[in-house]
Amino acid sequence: MVAPHKNLAVASLLFVLAAIPPLCAADEPNLERIVPVPAGEQIPLSDFFRPSLMKPPQLNPSGTHIAALVSGNDDRDRLLVYELKTQKTESFGGPNDVDMDVTEVNWLNDERLIFGISLLKRGGIGKYTANVGSLAHYYPMLQYAGASLIAVPPADRTRPLLWLFGLTTLTSGGGEAVNVDTNIRSGKIVNLLGASQQSLDRAEFEDENQKHIVTRYPILKSDQDAGYLADKAGHLAFGYTVNHDGVYQLHRLAGDHWESCPVNLEEIDVIGTGDQPGELVVTGPRNTGHARPLQLMDGTTGKLGEVLLKDDTYDFNGSLYRDPGSRTIVGAVYDHAGPQVAWFNPAYLKLQEILNGFFPGVVVRIIGNDEKGELVLVSTYSDRQPPVYQWVDVTTRKAGLIKNSMPWIDPARMRPMQIVKYKTRDGHRLDAYLTLPAGASKQNPPPMVVLPHDGPHIRNTWGFDAQAQFFASRGYAVLQPNYRSSPGYGWMFPREDDWAFDKMRDDVIDATKGLASSGLVDGRRIAIIGTGFGGYLAADSVASEPALYRCAVSISGIYDWAELIRDNRFNQEMSAPYNSSSFYSILYRLGDPKKEPEKFNALSVLQHAGQIRVPLLMAYGEFDSGILISQAKSVESTLKRNGIDCDLEKFTNESFGILRLKHVLELYTRVEAFLAKNLIPVKPVSATP
16 A cells, blocks of 8 residues: 555545546447457447456465456446366356446455445445355445455454544544454345435444454544555554644554654655564655655654665656565566566566566566465556456466456557657656557648546556547547656656646646657647546646647546635535545645635636637536536636537536446547547648639
8 A cells, every 4th residue: 555645635636526427329339249340340439448357356365266356248347256176156246136336356265255345336335245155145344334455464364454434433533443353244234235325224234333343443543544554464553644734644553552653754655564563665755856766664763774676767656566475575566667567586586587488578467376376367468458367377387368358359450559758848758658540650640639647646657548549449649648746757856846737737738749749640630638637637738728739628627726625525425524634635735725826826727718719528427526517617608608619518327437338438429529520630721822
């Protein structure tokens, strides 16, 4: 787990934004077909966006069974368990007439799994467990209580460590960490598939929940907990809090109480716990001009220790890999311009070489192995190939297919993703990813779609990207620029640039101009499309540089930060109050609109909507934050008053992202038509006779 201090403020804000757009009806997709369409036939839109058949599988500790979330032809995720020796399968997905998904599956031991259940694709409603051989007889641990798995202690696997969060009377204050006993079966599921949460008898399901909680750890005496870390043995070790000043603090569990750690989370990013008690693995502190390495730290004293991994051109941005038997850290997976892996253990380094030999020409990632190290699960992928899950028996040197996640995609018809560099106006060089359609050349430059990523503190990466491949299949070049605050580049910029939204917009514009001037694309036919923070950047870019783009699509965008900060709601379902930690964290990092009105006016699309001179398509979900929809309506009114084509649509019964396949296809059907209308070839100017 990465320390949340950099992401939580925007994440809690953008969690509200990641909304849903509705638009025209799309043709009914054929989800039963699992082979590619014939070579001469256009690839259907649904092939790019339909759910993958399998999410990354997990191996149980002894390597006898695989568990994975799988999708069929009804846009639902089910739990599948596969026994390797007998090839026997077992699945569970709930009643056919209930809109239910299984989520977040993890093995507890060789026979038992813990997982979540989501209704109506609106979030989890609790944690449940089931045994292999009787998945349908699942039983609850926590119902209608927000919960996240922290760790499974190897010495006591049936008592996992969970974080209880959200507004629940199970907790005191913002949340707490607990162990639950999965051997206790109450046999009672309270309103699992029933009506709304408001109609539940809260005392009834809370009594059921209390039966399973066997260890309650000390409450973090602060405004709100923000996350927890377990040590190598799966025991609770560290916790994060955020106070009403917006400052994050790290704490160490010392017996029966918490002690504050002398670690400045504005300078240090915690990647995980180390192999020794009280040890952390971190990046930092920032030293402008020098990339941040991955290194050890003493959580008690704050003293930095051994450097595990250093790259001279990128801050470390990735995760740790532990050996499932010894639980020691053996490697790290991270992003450079492309995907990277570093092994600290010679045996794993040798294993990687063997696996690369099995699967040449693709990226090979270890996603799990048994405790003996004999059976390995891998994911293989490339920029043209979606993930394919395989097993490898190290002792016999044999390998086999588990599942191609998207067998209807023909890699031969996909387009390569190029890594390109662009120069920002203040002289830095950042990564962008360019996907060109078939037949593109300087003699035949295609129109271009620019896709700024959501964020700001996430990044675009190299690999198979369904959205980019869809647009490329329709004849568009696709540019996916990273910008300052994208992980990996922090060492290049001063800390204040982490929240310099105007400079991030300028980076996207600079990347667009750089490609437009290269001759590889038609610089007169460029669109920009984004979701969440990317939707804000898309709208802000056409307000700032209306002559550069021909049109824009903003999905769940923010159009006025000051107004959003003033609003009383930061979470659709919880309606966080004005003085919530989310509010103060944003205030601490972005600034106070009361004190800096000119700054916030400059960041506001709403205040500059009159400068937009190109068609704008906006989309939201019915249950997104009301203030965001109100802002979009204000932008729409301004554009229509100025005679600019503008359309604002919403999807019913959706929130926090485009989740239902039907709506995803409606959205991209509409976007496809919108681009075709607005990116028509520019007629050459006739010479004067």
